[in-house]
Amino acid sequence: MDSSVLRNVSMFSVLNDKELSKIYSFSTPKSLDKGEMVFFETEPYLGFYVVVEGCIKIFKIKGDGREQIIHFVHPYGTFAEVPMFEQYEKILNDQFTYPANAMATEKDTKVLLIRSGLFYELLRKNHEISLKMLGALSKRLRHLNNYIETRMKDxxxxxxxxxxxxxxxxxxxxxxxxxxxxxxxxxxxxxxxxxxxxxxxxxxxxxxxxxxxxxxxxxxxxxxxxxxxxxx
Amino acid sequence: MDSSVLRNVSMFSVLNDKELSKIYSFSTPKSLDKGEMVFFETEPYLGFYVVVEGCIKIFKIKGDGREQIIHFVHPYGTFAEVPMFEQYEKILNDQFTYPANAMATEKDTKVLLIRSGLFYELLRKNHEISLKMLGALSKRLRHLNNYIETRMKDxxxxxxxxxxxxxxxxxxxxxxxxxxxxxxxxxxxxxxxxxxxxxxxxxxxxxxxxxxxxxxxxxxxxxxxxxxxxxx
DNA sequence: GAAATGGTTTGACTTAAGTCAATACTGAAG
DNA sequence: CTTCAGTATTGACTTAAGTCAAACCATTTC
Structure with a gap:
């Protein structure tokens, strides 16, 4: 695994090789077996993830212990970006947690953790990528909108x-x-x-x-x- | 109503008076009676709205005709921003519609329609406001996340x-x-x-x-x- | 003030889908 | 190949909440 995997992430399409290498340098690769957790909903927020291989399910646990999968993330998709922006909106940086759970659904799943602090600094300097992020968040909103619509049906x-x-x-x-x-x-x-x-x-x-x-x-x-x- | 109402919109806090006046100049005020629609889900997208007075409910209609309110928007809150970013992400600008319905729940409700095209041009030039929009969208995502969580309960x-x-x-x-x-x-x-x-x-x-x-x-x-x- | 309208409550009944338990099937491991 | 673990199906039963109808209450209109 090296920084060339980031070239496939559509959100990063406006970045040059040097910038991709920089992001990669403050990222952490993780390998996961089927059923292994990336993070729990209660964990402190470290950053967002890119899926490199395999598949991740994002889910919540209901009060009665039942699971509700929100979506599946496939290679080059990202997840857990949102807290990064909320965090930086807050004056008091109180312990921020992930908004859902994430688990690998396939053997040999590989993800890359991109640390939020340094990434956000990049975002503050590069207007193009903040516009790309707006696009990505709006797609996520569209997906949740459709999800709510679906959930209304039998x-x-x-x-x-x-x-x-x-x-x-x-x-x-x-x-x-x-x-x-x-x-x-x-x-x-x-x-x-x-x-x-x-x-x-x-x-x-x-x-x-x-x-x-x-x-x-x-x-x-x-x-x-x-x-x-x-x-x- | 004049451009000073925009000063209360937290998203616009990074803008100066000249910029607020410019936004106001390509906006359209609307007055609504209780029960009057701002837009239907099927209507072509023109832009997003700021609530100046009164209250707006954002809702969907289920297959069986029943209504599901997603949220209420009070003065200085905004709604219907999302399609703006998706629209500009698309290569083919096919007729974009609003993702939900919006209706006034009080007499003498006043809203301001901010046209998407010119607003987006402003966003492309002003990095600060695109970062503010990232914060606003992330709050919206947080709200939908909580909404989904709530909907799982009895x-x-x-x-x-x-x-x-x-x-x-x-x-x-x-x-x-x-x-x-x-x-x-x-x-x-x-x-x-x-x-x-x-x-x-x-x-x-x-x-x-x-x-x-x-x-x-x-x-x-x-x-x-x-x-x-x-x-x- | 009376009538109309909009909003709310209550009762009887129905239904989609969940709970619990048992059985069957499939693919992986040894 | 056999065994076992994981996955899926089926049946009987229960439950949360919806449907339908009627009655009641509060506010607005004339």
Whole structure:
């Protein structure tokens, strides 16, 4: 791992090699096994992260111990940027913590911790990157906005939306085949439900002729009906 | 109304009088009666707003027609900034819309529409204000983060949290008396429930001795129990 | 002051989805 | 290849909260 990984981070596209090397020099690489925590919600804030390899899930734990996944971060995506700006807005720098939990969902996950202090100094000097950060935060806001909208719907709606979205991501082929790359448990958690309900909803879709399931693959057999459920 | 109202907007604190006048000169004041829409979710994006007088509720409509209030904006607060940054991030400027609905909740509400195009040009030239915007967006993200957390809880939790929060806002007095300034319907909508359930939850709290209700006022009679419900 | 309107409460009933428990399936490890 | 751990499915039952309807209360309008 070296500073060339940072070239793939869209937020850093306005930076030159020297600047990327500087950021890298005050960063800390971390390797994680599947299931290993990057940080807990209660931990003091050190900086934000870039995913280099593997996948990270960002999640909260409810009062009853259940998990709610907010999003998954894939290579070259970033997470935990927000406290950096709030921290610097505050006059009293009281112990700042992370706003959620982060865990590796794959073996051999690699992330890079970018220390907030020095990064923020860079941001203060470089107008271009602060504008890029505005773009990145606005995308995050858009995602949370959509998330809230989705959470207002019932579980079949949520699953239909997820399937339609995954279908769009895998291309324009006529054969609508989707690979569910995460565990059913994590999918249930992401959709804000429990394993049992997810299982039942998949089965209902299958019994109603909308999909066919084989292992990790879901073939959508009636895209129109599925779209209707997703959009209603 | 003149440009001096902008002096109260914390985001603009780094701007001088000349700059405030310039922003004001490409802005549009609007007066609204109670219940009047500022914008619908489907409308093309023109710019963001500052509340000068009165109150605005930002809300979404669910598939079944029910309303979900995301937040209320009071004087000198801003709303609808986010699309501005996304718009400029896109290469193709396809018709951008507002991400939610906005409506006046009080008579004689006054807002100021700040046009996005010229404002963004100002932002590109003034590093200080782009850093201020980063702070503002991060606060918005923090609010949505807390909102998602709250939405994971059941209705008694949500109401208890709301009451505790309102109690804290009205000062450190030993007598915990809260004025509910919005309609019970809007409160239900904000807490993600319906009038009936809100009414029942208030009544249960009252029957259990946690609160006493008189018109728009709620006196908290057992703050410890209420805190326990809020925090559990 | 009476009527209309808007806001709120209450009761009976229904429903989506969660809880708990047991069983089945799949892939990895030895 | 067998065993085991992790993952997923299924059934019976429960619950939080929503739906529908009616009644009540408070404020505004004429």
């Amino acid at each position: 579980i079949p709606h949520r699953l239909a939306e997820f399937l339609v979205q995954e279908c769009r991501r895998s291309g324009g082929s006529d054969i609508h085949k989707v690979e569910i790359e995460i565990t059913k448990h994590d999918l249930a958690s992401y959709l804000g439900t429990i394993d049992e309900t997810l299982s039942r909803t998949f089965k209902k879709f299958q019994d109603d002729g909308l999909i066919q399931m084989k292992g990790k693959f879901v073939t959508i057999t009636d895209i129109k009906k599925l779209l209707r459920i997703a959009e209603e | 209705i008694p939790h949500r109401l208890a949290e709301f009451l505790v929060q309102e109690c804290r806002r009205s000062g450190g007095s030993d007598i915990h008396k809260v004025e509910i300034e919005i309609t019970k319907h809007d409160l239900a909508s904000y807490l993600g429930t319906i009038d009936e359930t809100l009414s029942r939850t208030f009544k249960k709290f009252q029957d259990d001795g946690l609160i006493q209700m008189k018109g728009k006022f709620v006196t908290i009679t057992d703050i410890k129990k209420l805190l326990r419900i809020a925090e559990e």
